[in-house]
Amino acid sequence: MFTIAEHTQETPSIKTIRFKETLSATPAQFVMVWVPGVDEFPMSASYTGHGFGITYQILGDGTRALASKEVGDRIGIRGPYGNGFVLHGSRVLVVAGGAGMAALGPFIEEAAAKGAAVDVVIGARTAEEILFEKRSMLAGGRIHISTDDGTKGLKGFATELASSLLDKERYDCMYACGPERMIVGLLKLATEKGIPIQASLERLMKCGIGICDSCALDGKHVCKDGPVFSETDLRAMAELGKTKLDHAGRKVPI
Amino acid sequence: MTHLGVEICGLKLKNPTMLASGVLDETGRSMLEVACAGAGAVVTKSVGAQPRHGHPSPCIVELQDGLLNAMGLPNPGIDIYAAEILEAKMGGVPVIGSIFGGDEREIADLASKMQVTGVDAVELNLSCPHAKGYGAEIGSTPELVESVCKHAKRACSIPVFAKLTPNTSSISSLAQAAERGGADAIVAINTLKGMAISPVAKMPILGNKVGGLSGPAIRPVGVRSVYEIFEAVKIPVIGVGGISCGYDALEYIMAGAVAVQIGTGVWSEGVGVFGKVCREIMQFMDENGYSDISEMVGVAHPARP
Numbered sequence: 172m173f174t175i176a177e178h179t180q181e182t183p184s185i186k187t188i189r190f191k192e193t194l195s196a197t198p199a200q201f202v203m204v205w206v207p208g209v210d211e212f213p214m215s216a217s218y219t220g221h222g223f224g225i226t227y228q229i230l231g232d233g234t235r236a237l238a239s240k241e242v243g244d245r246i247g248i249r250g251p252y253g254n255g256f257v258l259h260g261s262r263v264l265v266v267a268g269g270a271g272m273a274a275l276g277p278f279i280e281e282a283a284a285k286g287a288a289v290d291v292v293i294g295a296r297t298a299e300e301i302l303f304e305k306r307s308m309l310a311g312g313r314i315h316i317s318t319d320d321g322t323k324g325l326k327g328f329a330t331e332l333a334s335s336l337l338d339k340e341r342y343d344c345m346y347a348c349g350p351e352r353m354i355v356g357l358l359k360l361a362t363e364k365g366i367p368i369q370a371s372l373e374r375l376m377k378c379g380i381g382i383c384d385s386c387a388l389d390g391k392h393v394c395k396d397g398p399v400f401s402e403t404d405l406r407a408m409a410e411l412g413k414t415k416l417d418h419a420g421r422k423v424p425i
Numbered sequence: 426m427t428h429l430g431v432e433i434c435g436l437k438l439k440n441p442t443m444l445a446s447g448v449l450d451e452t453g454r455s456m457l458e459v460a461c462a463g464a465g466a467v468v469t470k471s472v473g474a475q476p477r478h479g480h481p482s483p484c485i486v487e488l489q490d491g492l493l494n495a496m497g498l499p500n501p502g503i504d505i506y507a508a509e510i511l512e513a514k515m516g517g518v519p520v521i522g523s524i525f526g527g528d529e530r531e532i533a534d535l536a537s538k539m540q541v542t543g544v545d546a547v548e549l550n551l552s553c554p555h556a557k558g559y560g561a562e563i564g565s566t567p568e569l570v571e572s573v574c575k576h577a578k579r580a581c582s583i584p585v586f587a588k589l590t591p592n593t594s595s596i597s598s599l600a601q602a603a604e605r606g607g608a609d610a611i612v613a614i615n616t617l618k619g620m621a622i623s624p625v626a627k628m629p630i631l632g633n634k635v636g637g638l639s640g641p642a643i644r645p646v647g648v649r650s651v652y653e654i655f656e657a658v659k660i661p662v663i664g665v666g667g668i669s670c671g672y673d674a675l676e677y678i679m680a681g682a683v684a685v686q687i688g689t690g691v692w693s694e695g696v697g698v699f700g701k702v703c704r705e706i707m708q709f710m711d712e713n714g715y716s717d718i719s720e721m722v723g724v725a726h727p728a729r730p
Contacts, residue, residue: 172625207626211482378485382448390454418478420451421501
């Protein structure tokens, strides 16, 4: 069990927990978070190494229970699991939708520290829901903002902002995490521009270790083969942006 | 020339390794991937009459020598499962449909519907240790096992395998009951009933509290079970429990198994485990002068008269 060292509000719906324990993870790798007596669910590492942390949106019973935990409380952490983002080239475009920024925050820091020029597109519903803007800026990223309601930056979607950047600049690789319709849009852009893309996907996950088949996506498993997939895999996924499995393993529309 | 092919109740397997029920087998596409990775046959996740969400998480505890799981039989229900079977069949290896039900009537109905999906055989889950009203709860007495097998056999015309629980004082009595009921083969063993507690949280870790232990830790129990069953029945035995290398499979084969199933081995070794086990069996056969798997089945027993 890990002990909570800090629990902070990032936005009205997103919180970050930093732990006393150290856990090294590659950006986009995830841990299974157990809130005793409530639920267990996957969360990507938003801070890795010393002061390991997770950043989560409050969506259901599990994250609501997590949000009520206080400094000193202990919760179960197993992992890290899955693969992670791999820096490719020296000029990259990072595109985050909503809480998807949680997995990208540590990647932006890593890429910038390795000397890459990082353009960061942060898409959010509204201005106060923008995550890790300051953190990305401090890391050296060039920030571009879009909001659905136009309260900050471009009024519109992150894909539109990414599209205009791609028209102006040449990138070695694109990195994405966020709603699946955004990833589908970015995959299309990457294909048109002929650049590679790495996208972190999300599915219902039960075991987290590649055996239970609940996160299956066209024969791939988000927990073990992913969560990061590259363009070749993404293009081969007939279910991407269309269907996902529910708790009973039924394919349901996204 | 070393020959790895085996035949079980008319099912022709290119090698003796099968994917065990419960692992990478909810979707047809995943079963297809496992077939392509080298499994000689695949068994589906246990399917029931209705869609079922399974137990609350946590569903898995990773242990040093195995896994403790309480998935709780999640499945999309038999009525929409044919699409998954169709996709799994594209792997070109036999597909065995695992079913679970609460009584003889339900299991008979499921066996009949499972046959219609196009599977090559039906496996009766009489052994899940953590689903109330199902699995081991209807597979723990010889009377029920015999009756369930009889009803399933009557309801379909493809081979019926009975997967038995080791959580009993005499698994060979259950095997004999399955044989009396008309089962065509025995699959042994399912997981051992267990629990893990977090001292810090002061509670069982699994959402269902109780789960099933699998992996290397249970292999001696599985091997012993197969050894006893082999002496108690005439129908073929399929061994399962803690197999992740050729020597593990050979233990089961020499105890009397005609084939083996691998589940938790996929966790430790990935889907390459099937090819690996086959290569290691073949190497052993080459080094020890065996040319056919059948020459090794049950050789750990004193010669039968």
